[in-house]
Amino acid sequence: MSLATIVDWGALGKVVLYSMVAAIGAATVFSFAIVGVVRFDDCRRGARAGSGIGWAGLALICGLIIAAVLVEAIIIMASK
Amino acid sequence: MHNDTILVIVVATALVFDYTNGFHDTANAIATMVSTRAMAPRVAVLYSAILNFAGAFISLQVAATVAKDFIDPNVVTPEIVFGGLIGAILWNLATWYFGLPSSSSHALIGGVVGAVVVAAGTDAVSGEALLSKLLIPALIAPILAFVVAGLSILIAYRIVGRLKPGPVTRGYRLGQIVSGGLLSLAHGTNDAQKTMGVITLALIANGNLASDAQTPTWVIVSAAVAIALGTYSGGWRIIKTVGTRIIKMDSAQGFATQGSGASVILAASHFGFPLSTTHVISGAVMGSGAAKRLSAVRWGVAGNMIGAWLVTLPAAGAMGGLAYGITRIFGANNAAGPIVVVVLLLTVIGFAFARRFRQPGGPVVAGAEA
Numbered sequence: 001m002s003l004a005t006i007v008d009w010g011a012l013g014k015v016v017l018y019s020m021v022a023a024i025g026a027a028t029v030f031s032f033a034i035v036g037v038v039r040f041d042d043c044r045r046g047a048r049a050g051s052g053i054g055w056a057g058l059a060l061i062c063g064l065i066i067a068a069v070l071v072e073a074i075i076i077m078a079s080k
Numbered sequence: 081m082h083n084d085t086i087l088v089i090v091v092a093t094a095l096v097f098d099y100t101n102g103f104h105d106t107a108n109a110i111a112t113m114v115s116t117r118a119m120a121p122r123v124a125v126l127y128s129a130i131l132n133f134a135g136a137f138i139s140l141q142v143a144a145t146v147a148k149d150f151i152d153p154n155v156v157t158p159e160i161v162f163g164g165l166i167g168a169i170l171w172n173l174a175t176w177y178f179g180l181p182s183s184s185s186h187a188l189i190g191g192v193v194g195a196v197v198v199a200a201g202t203d204a205v206s207g208e209a210l211l212s213k214l215l216i217p218a219l220i221a222p223i224l225a226f227v228v229a230g231l232s233i234l235i236a237y238r239i240v241g242r243l244k245p246g247p248v249t250r251g252y253r254l255g256q257i258v259s260g261g262l263l264s265l266a267h268g269t270n271d272a273q274k275t276m277g278v279i280t281l282a283l284i285a286n287g288n289l290a291s292d293a294q295t296p297t298w299v300i301v302s303a304a305v306a307i308a309l310g311t312y313s314g315g316w317r318i319i320k321t322v323g324t325r326i327i328k329m330d331s332a333q334g335f336a337t338q339g340s341g342a343s344v345i346l347a348a349s350h351f352g353f354p355l356s357t358t359h360v361i362s363g364a365v366m367g368s369g370a371a372k373r374l375s376a377v378r379w380g381v382a383g384n385m386i387g388a389w390l391v392t393l394p395a396a397g398a399m400g401g402l403a404y405g406i407t408r409i410f411g412a413n414n415a416a417g418p419i420v421v422v423v424l425l426l427t428v429i430g431f432a433f434a435r436r437f438r439q440p441g442g443p444v445v446a447g448a449e450a
Contacts, residue, residue, distance in 0.1 A: 002149035009210045012220060018350070018410035020228055027336055031239035032171045034251035038243050066258075071263055076346050077269045078138050 026069055033062035083158070083286070085415035089422065090158045090282040093165045094333035095306040098275035100172040101184040102132060102310025105271065106319040108341070108361045109179070109263040111440060112334035115323030118253035118260075121314070127257075128264040129312035135268020136276075149209045150193055155200040159407050160192065161282045162418050163199075166425060167400025171392060177432055179317040179325075180388040183356035187396040189214065194397030195404035217353040218389070221344060222363030225394030229367035236332050237372075259338035266345055267357055268307060290385040292316035295438060325381050327369030337364040359389060439449025 036059025043052030110124040110132075119127065168187040175182040196204050240248045278300045283289040289296075323329075329337070341361045348355040364383055369377040406424070407417035 007216050012217065012353070013351060015344070015347045015351050016220075016224055018347040019224055019344040020231070022347065023336075023340040024230040024235060026339045026343065027236045028239065030251075030255050030335065030339070031236045034240055034248055035243065037251065038247045041247070054427050057107075057249050070258065070262065072337055073342065074138070076350050077108070077135070077266055 022069070026066065029065045029069075033066065035061050036060075036062060051065045081090055082188045082214060083413045083415060084160070085420055086289065086413070087282060089415065089418045090162045090165070091279050092424070093162055093169070093418075094275050094278045094282070095302060097169050097172075097184075097188065097278075098303055098306035099167045099310035099313075100169055100176075100241045100277070101271050102129075102307040103135065103313050103315045104172045104176055104182075104184050104310075104318065105357060106311045106398045107322040108357045109260050109338075110314075110330060111319045111321075111323035111361075112337050112365070113256050113260045114319060115329060116253060116256060116331040116334040118256040118331060118334065121316075121319075124260070125312050127261065127402045131261050131264035131310040132268035132311045133304050133308035135265040136272035136300065136307060137243075138265065138269045141449075142427070149213055150189060150206055151196045152200070152204040155196060155204045156281060156285055157199070157412075158282045159412070159417070160195045160199050160284050160404060161278055161285065162353055162421070163195030163404025163405065163407060164188065164192030165402035166276065166421055167194055167396045167398070169425065170399045170403075170428070171396040173429060173432060174393075175388055176315055176317060177436065178388075179321045181318050181358045181362055182321055182385075182388045182392050183218075183358045184271065185274065185354060185356055186214070186218070186389075186392045188278075190393040190396030191400030191403075193393075194400035194402075197397070198401040198404050199408075201385075213354065214393075217348065217355055218359060221348065221355045222359045222366075222386075222389075225344050225360045226367035226370070227339055227364035228344060229336050229364035230371035232340050233333055233336040233371045236336055240332070249301045250363040253337040255335040256331060256338055259335060259342055262342045263338055263345070263357070263361075264311075266342065266349070268304070270345075270354075270357070272303045272307045275279050276304065278302055279303070321381065321385075322365060326362070326365050326378055326385075327376050329368065331367070333368040333372065336368045337361065340364045340367070352391075356389075 013043045040052050040055035040059060043055060106125060106128060109128045113119045113124050114121050145273070165178070165188070168184065168191040171182070171187040171191070172184055193205055193210070276295050276299050280289065280295050281294075284291050284293070341357070341364045344360045345355055345357055366377050366382055403421050406421050410417035410420065
């Protein structure tokens with residue numbers, strides 16, 4: 001038997017793809033959440049209400065995405 | 081033929097292995113948190129211990145044993161399980177002694193496979209399963225974690241690059257606490273269940289449980305307690321290696337490392353590949369360091385670790401086979417064999433601790449390295 005038939009390369013490929021999407025996605029979204037919080041704080045200190053709401057919205061949306069990813073991760077652990 | 085003395089020794093040995101597993105693998109979840117000061121060392125090990133304990137109860141779909149895919153289950157006896165556990169414990173202690181992060185799961189599989197080879201020959205071991213489910217994924221996992229962590233940190237630096245460093249550091253430290261918690265939970269779910277599986281296998285082999293029986297509650301609780309206590313004890317020597325000796329990391333790198341590690345482990349778990357948490361996290365640490373600057377990684381330390389990974393299976397297998405062989409000198413189903421092996425093991429442990437504590441600088445303790 002060859003390696004091609006012994007190893008489930010399709011499933012391994014999916015592990016690679018899903019890992020990349022999840023890790024890079026989480027790092028990107030969390031970094032944007034930090035940008036949102038820091039910029040909102042800058043706006044609040046400078047009393048610029050309009051753009052502050054936009055940055056707060058960015059932080060909130062990114063926070064919600066991170067929370068959803070955490071819930072999904074716990075579901076994966078519980079259902080294996 | 082039943083022998084409850086042997087069974088009691090096997091169960092106790094399995095719980096000792098579970099303790100060393102927690103002790104050895106604490107670094108995977110908290111080393112980066114401690115090195116970037118996201119958490120104080122003692123608080124971090126307590127946090128990780130609680131989540132390891134909780135993780136042991138999240139999924140109770142316990143496999144018959146961690147090694148069941150690799151060996152013929154019909155040849156398994158309590159003495160074989162005992163030999164495998166002794167091999168795994170010895171390897172965990174040896175790698176702890178040298179401060180090397182290595183896989184407790186591979187040590188356990190290696191130990192059991194070694195004992196089976198001595199007991200029933202190589203025909204009772206599935207080489208194909210070892211290759212497809214263990215060796216190939218073990219090669220891919222650290223490389224994948226390396227690449228994913230490297231890309232993650234490059235993107236993170238680009239996004240937050242123009243911000244003031246203070247709030248950014250605080251933000252990523254918060255992220256590390258969350259991702260470290262996720263890793264601890266995943267570790268409790270995966271690794272405590274291996275011990276539950278081993279004890280269940282011994283109970284079945286000894287005739288105390290039917291082959292299709294559920295894992296008893298006392299097994300679940302005792303495995304959860306043992307891994308949590310081991311985690312709380314903290315393998316500070318390995319925490320130092322993972323957290324500070326491979327690279328000097330900042331909080332963004334710590335977050336990228338833990339996030340990438342958790343993603344690879346959960347994706348692999350979802351598709352049924354039993355990856356080593358240790359290999360994944362170590363690969364991610366190197367990746368997040370190399371992406372910033374190749375020379376930031378101490379490649380000599382990384383090389384020692386990879387060397388330890390390569391010899392884990394054969395070394396634990398040899399120790400497991402030897403432990404089983406000594407046990408069998410006293411005859412089948414005779415408790416004298418396991419008792420002699422336990423006495424030898426305790427002697428080796430006592431010698432290792434005494435030698436380590438006599439060395440200049442003494443033992444590595446919590447907080448001293450943070």
